[in-house]
Amino acid sequence: MTDRIKIFLSPPHMTGNEQKYINQAFETNWIAPLGPNVDAFEQELAEYVGVRGAAAVSSGTAAIHLALRLLGVKRGDRVFCSSLTFTASANPIVYEGAEPVFIDSEPDTWNMSPKALERALNEAKKANQLPKAVIVVNLYGQSAKMDEIMEICDSYGVAVIEDAAESLGSEYKGKKSGSFGKFGVFSFNGNKIITTSGGGMLVSDDIEALKKARFLATQARDPAPHYQHSQVGYNYRMSNILAGVGRAQLEAIDDRVEARRRIFNHYKEELGDIEGIEFMPELEGTKSNHWLTTLTLDPNYIKTTPYELLDSLAETNIEARPVWKPLHLQPVFEGCKYYSYREDHSISDDLFARGICLPSGSSMTEEQQVRVIKTIKKNLSLKTIHK
Numbered sequence: 493m494t495d496r497i498k499i500f501l502s503p504p505h506m507t508g509n510e511q512k513y514i515n516q517a518f519e520t521n522w523i524a525p526l527g528p529n530v531d532a533f534e535q536e537l538a539e540y541v542g543v544r545g546a547a548a549v550s551s552g553t554a555a556i557h558l559a560l561r562l563l564g565v566k567r568g569d570r571v572f573c574s575s576l577t578f579t580a581s582a583n584p585i586v587y588e589g590a591e592p593v594f595i596d597s598e599p600d601t602w603n604m605s606p607k608a609l610e611r612a613l614n615e616a617k618k619a620n621q622l623p624k625a626v627i628v629v630n631l632y633g634q635s636a637k638m639d640e641i642m643e644i645c646d647s648y649g650v651a652v653i654e655d656a657a658e659s660l661g662s663e664y665k666g667k668k669s670g671s672f673g674k675f676g677v678f679s680f681n682g683n684k685i686i687t688t689s690g691g692g693m694l695v696s697d698d699i700e701a702l703k704k705a706r707f708l709a710t711q712a713r714d715p716a717p718h719y720q721h722s723q724v725g726y727n728y729r730m731s732n733i734l735a736g737v738g739r740a741q742l743e744a745i746d747d748r749v750e751a752r753r754r755i756f757n758h759y760k761e762e763l764g765d766i767e768g769i770e771f772m773p774e775l776e777g778t779k780s781n782h783w784l785t786t787l788t789l790d791p792n793y794i795k796t797t798p799y800e801l802l803d804s805l806a807e808t809n810i811e812a813r814p815v816w817k818p819l820h821l822q823p824v825f826e827g828c829k830y831y832s833y834r835e836d837h838s839i840s841d842d843l844f845a846r847g848i849c850l851p852s853g854s855s856m857t858e859e860q861q862v863r864v865i866k867t868i869k870k871n872l873s874l875k876t877i878h879k
């Protein structure tokens with residue numbers, strides 16, 4: 493079985509044009525964390541997302557960190573963050589010595605529950621501990637309920653950072669994901685919908701804030717002929733070579749979104765009728781890039797546990813994963829405050845217990861997808877329901 497080619501969860505998908513931009517960088521000797529590809533990639537991405545500007549950085553994590561610095565987050569502050577996400581969404585809060593407070597998901601989008609957010613903000617206001625920022629994640633490409641979340645945050649005067657690392661190309665009511673908050677964040681890590689092997693982008697309509705971001709990302713050098721620094725900065729800028737890779741990748745973004753949506757629809761057609769399988773919903777008025785196709789198994793109908801299914805996929809050389817382990821359950825964030833969907837009901841705990849992500853790379857062939865579907869069907873053991 494292991495002789496079969498491995499099917500990865502979300503491998504890089506090159507267009508063939510990357511080399512052209514890389515060669516240009518070499519020919520002009522722009523082998524630095526600045527240069528024409530960096531400038532052009534920033535402009536092209538900002539245009540695509542529909543924001544005024546962008547700052548290219550070394551990772552999505554770096555972009556989140558810069559956003560927090562720009563919002564003045566410091567020791568003792570609080571920052572709210574979605575719980576059901578990758579740890580990189582919240583780690584930069586801790587870099588600044590601030591305290592993360594985690595907010596549960598809601599069933600319609602699996603993203604931040606506006607109700608739980610409101611409860612948390614209401615309590616925080618009473619305790620005179622309003623957060624400096626709210627980090628909202630668009631999980632697996634699905635946008636959160638941005639109208640509700642923006643309205644609530646605006647009413648408390650709290651800035652929103654949209655962690656759109658997984659949702660480049662997705663839409664909410666006709667507007668591109670990442671364009672809603674004060675800052676939007678994208679990642680071009682190797683597993684994302686487009687990649688620069690490693691990289692990220694901070695976007696905003698605030699051009700001055702982006703200038704400051706570039707300043708902080710280049711060691712915060714004061715304007716002086718000698719090296720002078722009055723603030724702590726970072727080495728966070730994107731290389732001009734990698735920005736070239738990004739430019740070629742961005743040219744293909746619409747194709748990549750369509751490919752992943754096609755893969756999602758195929759899985760849904762083949763597995764959606766099985767009682768006990770439910771796919772991550774796509775909220776009306778939104779368009780998900782379906783970065784990863786994700787589904788839950790209901791133990792009332794299906795005997796196979798998610799881990800058993802993941803094991804049988806691994807045995808046939810197919811990489812699949814559980815849904816993100818919520819951050820409020822992570823040892824590193826032990827003791828942090830958590831606001832569940834309802835006082836007595838946590839949605840993210842349940843999604844973690846029952847959810848799996850299927851291989852969803854845009855370069856996956858029809859044949860490979862059939863292999864995944866067949867393996868799942870073969871290994872699912874259904875319960876006989878007695879009426």
Ligand SMILES: *Cc1c(COP(=O)(O)O)cnc(C)c1O
Nearest residue numbers: 551552553578580581657679681
């Ligand atoms: C990938 C990812 C990040 C981090 O991006 P890097 O470029 O890997 O630093 C942040 N948030 C979410 C939700 C992600 O999926």
